[in-house]
Amino acid sequence: TIRLDRENINAIGRLQSLQDIHSLYLQQNQIEKIENLSCFPNLRFLSLAGNRIRRVENLQPLQHLRVLDLSHNRIQTLDPAELPHSLRLLDLTGNECTHQQGYRELVVGALPHLLHLDAQPVHGRVDEEEEEGGSCSSEDEDDELLSAPSSPFTAGKDFFADLHQELAGHSERRRREALEEHQTRLEKLEELRERRDLLLPPVPL
Structure with a gap:
């Protein structure tokens, strides 16, 4: 798990592949664009809430992503094709795109495994892993937590350096x-x- 929330980050920097990272917390920063996340091929939890993101993009490489929090950004229109099909939980509350005509039906139709959209359950959907006795609990239980870094990762320095x-x-x-x-x-x-x-x-x- 990597926790870099509230660090005044305004861009997601490039990094070599980190295979073992499953959870990434980047909420409450100044990020304007979703980018450079392909270095986390096994990412399952991603929080980008409370940033300045205007467009959902560059998420397709995250084929294991299950939880995506993009709430309270500046996303005006949404292309569901940009969302990974693996998503179980998606939160876009606080964005203009949630007012699009047919928004909920469009998103649910595009994501066959989605169980919760904007904190509301998707009716008629059952988690296949729970039926098989598996678990898709929060990755807080899967990984060691990386507490707040000893020095801030700010815009003036690559926050992954x-x-x-x-x-x-x-x-x-x-x-x-x-x-x-x-x-x-x-x-x-x-x-x-x-x-x-x-x-x-x-x-x-």
């Missing part, structure tokens, strides 16, 4: 943080025991 370094150090940071959290809990438990002992009445001899 330091990504490999961030990923390499992420596991070590998590182990260190877990150890520190465990130590803190032990100290709190010891403090609670001491307070309890002070409050308990003395044991009669």
Whole structure:
């Protein structure tokens, strides 16, 4: 998982292929164009909500994409042919395109696996994986979370430039943080025991 939301990013930079990334959070930035996402061939979750995107494009290479959040952008017209057929959930609320005549029927007709459109279920659709006992839960459970980068990825610098370094150090940071959290809990438990002992009445001899 890569989390780069609220980083004042205005463009999606180029990057070498990242096969293991399944979730990408880019919401609440200044992005104007969907581009350079083919480097994430196994992406399953993509959030671009709250940006400045005017057109849905360049998503066809994401053949495993299941969740796409494009809510609250500036998309006036929608060409469903630009959407990956693999989508299960699509959110376009807050865009002018949702007011197109026949919008919902057009999108549902173009996406055979779609289960939810704009937070509303698509009637008559059943998730094939759930029927087979599989799961398509959020990739938050599938991947390690990449917390907020140590330095901001801004427009003045390719926001993926330091990504490999961030990923390499992420596991070590998590182990260190877990150890520190465990130590803190032990100290709190010891403090609670001491307070309890002070409050308990003395044991009669």
